[in-house]
Amino acid sequence: MNRQRIRLGDLSVGFTLGLARALEEKGLDAQALLTAYGLDAQRLAEPRARLSIPRFMRLGHAAIQASRDPALGLAMGRLRQAAHLGLAGVTAALSPNVREAARTLIRFEPLYASNYRGNSSLHEDAGGAWLRFYSISPYNAYNEFVVDSVLAGWLTQLRTLAGTRLSPRRVEIEYPRPAHAEEHERLFDCPIHFAATDNQLYLDRDSLALRNPHHCPGTWRELLQLCEERLDQCLRAHSLGERVSTLLGPLLKGGEPELAQIAQRLRMPAWTLRRRLAGEGTSYRALLNATRQDLAVAYIRDTEASFGEIAWLLGFSSAEAFQRAFKRWAGQTPGEFRRNAGSSPTSEHGHVRETP
16 A cells, blocks of 8 residues: 555644643653653653544553553543643633633644544533544543543643532533443533533533633734644645645444535535546545545554444445455555554554654
């Protein structure tokens, strides 16, 4: 296979600072572990430096093994600071109230994290709002802590802004109830519903209305403008074909999305999308096949997902159909490719090369 594979996603190296603080809280040498993963002081000081999601998962799993604490993700979220999320985090910290802070964290998530599987979202209703973190199934020891750290991190930042221990009305988590579920309940201060359909927490109207005593209107609006400009730059840096590939990822699960679905999300007629892709020298079918190929390689090399799970994630009708397609692409079976690539997340072989 000669194609240059794409990443499952990446995030700001600032996420590792919460992990380091969690290890240090337990008296462990966090810097030694970070350095082993190429995250020395110079790397952490690079503006806008990113870390691939597969590498972050391996790092987090190594930290959990070193600390012998399966709930380390909760500590990572509890110890996360606004600055760890860069410009978006600092902007959210200066919001006038909890509602605006939540909106800021969600809207500008692409500035500090991106994942082909989707984006976080805010769902407001008359009673309050859900803060939802996209699915990263199939779940295992390498990614459950990511859900813990994100949900706990959101709540920690909103509590810090409000200056009070606000509690969600409800917290839902997709993966099954773990042995350390009581630690979730202590941190979130509410019942946790595991094996749910989404990863999300619900804040009521009173919590959302809590004001930020450190809000500075002028500075906040200036930072919001900077976030909008940076977000616009991110979007304009991608071709239409790249934007289509990004949209395809989450829609592949369980089936093959139609061109009309993508066109609707891009807010353009299907014929216009077809014409503009042709102008870029590509087509919807070519992008669909290329996205599947790239993601297949990423899943086989960087996760422990079974081939049946990968087939579903890529929209194939069966594991057999996926394996036949993969052999056409790569000239070898998924099993052969996994063995040759050294794909286990515990392996350092075949990891995503970090870019400055």
